[in-house]
Amino acid sequence: MGFPLHPIIQLLMLPLWVQGSGNLHRIKHNNNETAVLGENVTIFCNLTTPADVMQITWQKIQDSLPQNIGTYSSKYGEKILPPYTDRLHCEAIEPNSSFITIREVTFEDEACYKCLFNVFPHGSHGGQICLNIITVSELRTELQSNLDSEDFLRFTYSAVGKPAPQISLFPLQILMNPPEESLALNPNGTVTITKMYNVSLETVRSLGIQHLIVHMDHPLRNEEKIIPLSVKQECTAGFSYNWLPKVGAFITVLCSSFIIICIIQRKKKFYRREHMDFRQLVGRRPLGGEKKAEIGNLK
Structure with missing residues (x-):
């Protein structure tokens, strides 16, 4: 079958x-x-x-x-x-x-x-x-002087993004130690990244650095900021401008003294010249002839 x-x-x-x-x-x-x-x-x-x-x-x-x-x-x-x-x-x-x-x-x-x-x-x-x-926020930066010490500045930057942005600071030679970094996950899924640096003023002076460069990388955009150190240019130059008012006052006094001395010397020369002219004038008078003429008239 x-x-x-x-x-x-x-x-x-x-x-x-x-x-x-x-x-x-x-x-x-x-x-x-x-x-x-x-x-x-x-x-x-x-x-x-x-x-x-x-x-x-x-x-x-x-x-x-x-x-x-x-x-x-x-x-x-x-x-x-x-x-x-x-x-x-x-x-x-x-x-x-x-x-x-x-x-x-x-x-x-x-x-x-x-x-x-x-x-x-x-x-x-x-x-x-x-x-x-x-998403990503703008890059926020803050440069502060340290009240406890004049040897360094405190520099802080932060940004919020999804994904978390990558941020770097240049030049690295001015940093005294590794940065303090914090990452905070927000309820909406974004990440807040914050970094704090201690910037050595001694290194800034020795290298003649006038600004910091902060660079942020993110899939949405890249951003770069230049942070001037104009607030601390006196440290960068290696000296303080506090003595300028004193130098200005000293130069003013010196110039005034020089002018006064010149005036006094000029007056002395003028008086000396008048005295010499007077003596020369007196020395030329014919005193003897005049006396004889007077005697003849009397006779």
Whole structure:
């Protein structure tokens, strides 16, 4: 007694057909997308093979559970669900290609999103894209003099970012010891990094350094700040300007004394010249002749 082989072969090939059917509808998408906090982001999802797409559904994976946030179909158009009613735009460029745009992204938008193409008669086929939010603050710096010692300055810088920014200080030769560094994880996922340095004024003087350079690296942007040491230029030059008023007063007195001496010397020369002219005038008078003339007149 024989068994018909045709139904058995069909049963054996069924799993292959199902797997092949699934592979025919592949989704093209990026596994990860990055968005800047407060800006807009667009996520694309494409079905690589032509198919009769009835509807495209976008889901947000929240706590491992999918949540529908928007749908699009050629018959009903776009439909956005709370809480994205005012911040989400869902559209299909063509029947096999769709995208969503999230406006003014927040840290609550950081999650994985799934696009589902409802293909007739094969069911849903989808792909998953994970959204990462990044941000960074401005680099803050502060240079303070040390009240307890005049040998060094205290320099502090800090920044907030996600991921944590990398910050470095140049030149390293002026540092007295390794920096005091602290990293604080904030509730929203950002990291606050703070570093404090002790800057040696002796090294600043010996090397003639006039400014510090702080460099911050972050995927969002790089920033560099030049911190002048103009507050402590007297230390950089190696002397103090406190004596300048005294020198100015001394020079004023010296100049006044010189002027007075010149006036006195000039007057002395003038008096001496008048005295000499008077003596010369007296020495030229003919005293003898005048006396004879007077005697003759008397006779």
